[in-house]
Amino acid sequence: MIRHTALLFLLLTFCTGFSQFHKTKIERIKESVWVDSLYKNMSLEEKIGQLFMVNTFSNRDSVHYNAIDKLVCDYKIGGLLFLQGGPGRQATLTNRYQAESTIPLFIGIDAEWGLAMRLDSVQRFPWNMTLGAIKDLNLIEKVGELYGKQSRRIGVHFNFAPVLDINTNPKNPIIGNRSFGEDRDLVTDRALALMKGIQREGVLATGKHFPGHGDTSVDSHYTLPTVDFSKERLENVEFYPYKKLFAEGLASVMVAHLNVPALEPRPNFPSSLSYNVVTNTLQNELGFNGLIFTDALNMKGAANFKTAGEIDLEAFLAGNDVLLFPENVPLALEKICMAYQDSLISETRLAQSVKKILSYKYKVGLDMYRPIDKTTLLNDVNSAENRALQYQLYENAVTVLKNDEQTIPVRDLAKEKIAYYRLGDDDSTPFLSTLQKYADVVEIKEPCIDSIEFRLKDFKKVIVGYHKPDGAWKNHDFKPDELAKLDSITKYHEVIFDVFAKPYALLPVTDYSKFKSVIVSYQNSEVSQIVSAELIFGSVGAKGKLPVSIGTNFKVGDGLTTETLNRLGFTAPENVGMNSSVLENIDMIANKAIVAKMTPGIQILVARKGKVIYQKSFGYHTYDNIIPVKNTDVYDIASLTKIVSTLPNVMQQYDKGKLTLDSKLGELLPQLFGHTDKKNITVKELLSHYARLQAWEPFYKATLDSVGFPSDKYYRKGIEPGFSLQVTENLYLRDDYRDTILHKIADSKLLPKKEYKYSDFAFIIMKEYLQKATGIPLDSLSNRNFFKPLGMTHTLYNPQHRFDMAMIPPTENDTYFRHQVIQGYVHDMEAAMEGGVAGHAGIFSDAMDVAKLMQLYLQKGNYGGQQFFSAKTFDDFNTCYYCKEGNRRGIGLDKPQLPKQAGPTCNCVSEKSFGHTGFTGTMAWADPETEIVYVFLSNRTFPDSTVNTLSKENIREDIQKVIEQAIISK
Incomplete structure (x- = not known):
């Protein structure tokens, strides 16, 4: 009896492909000794038991688990194929079954796009067809590595991937998205890259479904498909990826249930049961000597041909090594045992498969088995590396098929009025919310064509998203009314059509001239939606190439590149050299x-x-x-107003030569400062808070009555002639009081010595300068020059006029001036007395919009393909001119202490x-x-x-x- 307690993979550094399983001469001797010693001590029943890999689940009840226990203990089966459940539950059961088995079990999983294909609580990788759109094969290889890491972490030795089927039939009901595409070279290159990644991690890859399931119109789960091609065609197309992967060390092959007349003369004889296919073609002609799996023997493509037990015997006689999904293990074992005793199966034939199975068990380290450590298991299979790769994959996969007049990326946000309409029956929230982080994209929700058109009448550009459930076998076909809506929208609008479904979904669309742009995003996952929205606004450029043809309109390899604009995008921390686990400490x-x-x-x-x-x-x-x-709530950002609103406008004036850092207040505002002691204060001194100005003054106090409430002399409860400066709800200040504030600043005492003193006066003054110089109110100026072109749709003064109060957190329960809860009106008292529009305070915004302005600064005046001011201007303003004097400030910008x-x-x-x-x-x-x-x-x-x-x-x-x-x- 073999003692075994944990799965230990031999973590050595090897070259690509299957070579990590190639051992030194000493290792080969050890392997041979281990295999031979086991084999000679096994009974006939134990040897035959090794041939069976039974399907199992980790989301069933004790009846199922006990049944598996019996198969492991009483029938000595060789392996288990997990289908559904979760990583933790599967690890628990794997440990249980391995502890019961005399010889360590092979654990397999059919995870063509990662563990999420079968297990819950796991991040989903893209389908193969999505990967087929990616040109960078290093990324595909990385996908394989992560598949391998996931599998190895939960004790899996075999992943039944990659799919080598070349999907030349768009109506294929079972392969479709599981294929990398319709071109043999495209499929081969990507399957090879995936295989290398999987096997580099010590997990065995399985090429399937031999001899080729790509050009079938029926599903072998339910009937026997026919592949009616000549032998020459099979060798040139279907066999091509197998030959390439065999040369690179593919560990195993799965044989499909197909009727292939060119290989098997018996009519309607399943390829999985055919000696001609499995032995003569696969092993003898193509020279494959790795493990050979049947496809699931409970599938009707094979099960309809023979009864349980008989089909297992037939599959083994055909040359298969591992019998997958046997319907009745006791009966199948009995049939094969009888065939052996009747000399239908020789000892040589039995030893060939059983020793091969044992050899591969040795290759994956099952000679030194230990139980799976479940500590941090869920985090390990959902690593930050997985999440980061998702962004890279979709950034390389999303494909632009049409882009008339360079409609994408959308450039001039200040002039665009964009609507979004959703087709399909799945969620579009990540797509829409990401679009709205770039521009004021308005969602239109109407059920019928007439109402849709009425709501869209004010929009020139419409983004139409087609969102279908993200399932490889789900129906992605357009409904007739959806095609009618699409046709109606394109008649009067510039349409960017984005398809979050398999490319074949586009087959019913015949006239592409009506679209400005067509994008295939392949899947309706969260990341695909985010990346596709980024592409529309230029944060990423299109790189993907179509892996299949779409009728006669688009062919394999079609795909346009698009320009990138330096707008903020979105990704995982690891993609920009950050550690997501460390960032989680922000939450704490x-x-x-x-x-x-x-x-x-x-x-x-x-x-x-x-x-x-x-x-x-x-x-x-x-x-x-x-x-x-x-995230979309708007906060009173207080003094951030200085650098969000006032300062960039000052920079533009500087950039245009309208002022210099040495310009003096007496020159900029002669009527206000020309005859005061502040006339020689320069812009440099003013915005560096080095002008001897007072920090602030509570101007509001002079407008209160004797008991501390707003005086009737200065305020009205409703708007009246001469009282239009709204301070808060139902409170309006006299219009002329703003001049009073300015004159108070002009007449204020200068500080006795020149030193750093933070002052709001500087930006109150600069607002006055900007409005005098441009003839435009500051709120309109900032909106025109920066907020609109930057897509800062949640940045404004006086948000109560645009946003629902439920989007605006209150700032204070004011008990000293306005005597009410301040919500939607600026908190700063002086800014409130300017009607909410001031140079030093008054802006409300969300974090995303503020980040856009900060990114503009970081990119030295360039954002979204526009140059708002020169790099030199930014550098001039980001300089600490008075550091030697103990003043850390730049020009308007704060600097580190x-x-x-x-x-x-x-x-x-x-x-x-x-x-x-x-x-x-x-x-x-x-x-x-x-x-x-x-x-x-x-x-x-x-x-x-x-x-x-x-x-x-x-x-x-x-x-x-x-x-x-x-x-x-x-």
Whole structure:
């Protein structure tokens, strides 16, 4: 009896393909000794038992598990093929069955696109046809490696992949998406890459379904398909990938249930039971000496031909080594035993298969078996590496088939009005939400053609997504009414048509002239939807090539490339050199702040190298825990307004030569400052907070009555002539009071000495300059120059006019000025007295929009293919001119603290980094050296702004530390 307790794969460094199983002479001797010693001590029944691989499940009841126990213990079966369940449950059962078996069991799984094909709780990889669109074979090989790692981690030795079928029949009911495509070379190259990756990880790959199931119109699960090709055609097409993979060390082959007259003269005789196919063709002619599996013997393509037991005997006589899915093991074992005793099966023939099986068990380390360690198993099979690769795969697979007038990527967001309409019956949320991160894309939901057209009448461009369930065998066909809707929409609109289904779904579409762009995204997975939306707006470029023909309209290899625009995109942290496990520590810090009531809610975003890698929201709008924070909620970003609204407009003026850093206030605003002691303050001094200006002044106090409420002298409860500056709900300030504020600033006392003093006055002044210089109000100016062209659809002053209050967290329960809960109106008192539009405060935004502006800075004025200001301009503004004097500030931009000084950052970012913080608990920071953008938004001021625990506890800075710690490589 062989003692065995865990699965130990021989983790050596080998070259590609099957060569890792090729041993030294000493190893070959050891293998031979192990195999021979087992074989000679086995009874006839034990030897025959090794031939059977039984189907099993990890999501069944004890009746099923006990039945498997009996087969393992009483009939000494050689292996198990797991079909459904979960990784943990399968590992538990594998340990159980292995402990019961005299000889370690082969564990197999039919996981053509990873464990998720069979098991729950596992990340799903793309189908083979999606992989067929990818040109980079290194990526396919990487997929195989991850399949191998997943399988090895849960104790699996065989993965019944890759599929070598060449799907030349678009109506093939069983292969389809399981095939890499319709071209033999395309299929061969990708199958070979996948095989190499799988076998590099010590897991055995299986090529299937020999001799070729790609050109069939019926399903062998239910009947026997006919492959009526000549021998020459089979050798040139169907056999081609097998020959190539045999030469590279393919471990095993699965034989299909097919009627192949060119190979087997007996009519309607299954290939899996044919000596001519299995022995003469596969082994003798093609020279394959690896393991040979039957396809499942319970499939009707074979089961209709023979009864249980008889079919197993016939399959073994044909030359198969492993009998898959036997319907009746006791009966099959008896039939084969009788055939042996009757000399229908020789000892040589039996030893050939059994010793081969034992040899392969040795190759995968079953001579030193140990139980599967279930610690961290679920995390291991769902590794960050898996998630990261998903993005790379879809970025290389999504295929653009038509792109008239370079419709994609969408360029001028300021001029576009885009609608989205969903066809199909599956979820489109990731696609739509990602589209809306780029532009104001409006979803149209109407059931009938007339109502659709009415709702679309104001839109020139329409994105139509066709979303079908992400299942390889699901029906992806268009319904007649969907084709009618599609036809109607294309008559009056520029349509970008995006198909989240198999390419064959497009066959009923005959007229492609009506589309501006056609995209095949292959699957309706979350990542495919995200990547496809990125492609439409230019964060990634199209690379995919069609793996199959679509009628006469498109052929294999078709696929256009598209331009990339440097807009923010989305990916997994590992794809930009970050560690996702480390980034998870952000959650802990954010939740700590929520639980300790430092702030009711938080938005956090992290991007690197132009890709958003972390975007989450925490908590609620208020401490009553009613409205949870969403990524699209808009926060009062307080002083971030300075760099989000005012500063970029100043940069543009500088870039156009309208002002210099040495321009003086007396020159820019002569009527206001020309005759004051501030006339010689330069822009450089002003925006570096080095102009001796007061930090701020509570202007609102002069407008209160004796008991501290807004005075009737200055305010009205409704809008009236001369009272149009809305301070908050039902409260309007006198229009002329804004001039009063400006004159108070002009007349304010300068500080006694020149030193760094943060002042809101600087940006209040610059708003006045911008409006005088351009003749445009600041809110309109920022919207025109930056917010619209950047796609900052959630960034604006006075959000209560556009957004539902349920999207705007409140900032404070004001008990000193407005005496109400401040929601949708700016928290800053002076900004409120300017009608909500100020140079230093007033902007509401979400983290995604703020990140776009920070990325614009990081890219030195370039974003979305537009140059908003020159790189030199940015560098001029991102310079600390007064560092030697102890002032860390750039021109409008905050900079990291100087040595021995307190400051806004974790003290772990570069000197080139820049950003700003805000009173409401906000922060935006970017670092050119690490290419990181970090945005933190909150309403820590609710319900009371007086105690800033968020700042005292360094929550924003600690999160910044985590981000820096997560960097794997620069």
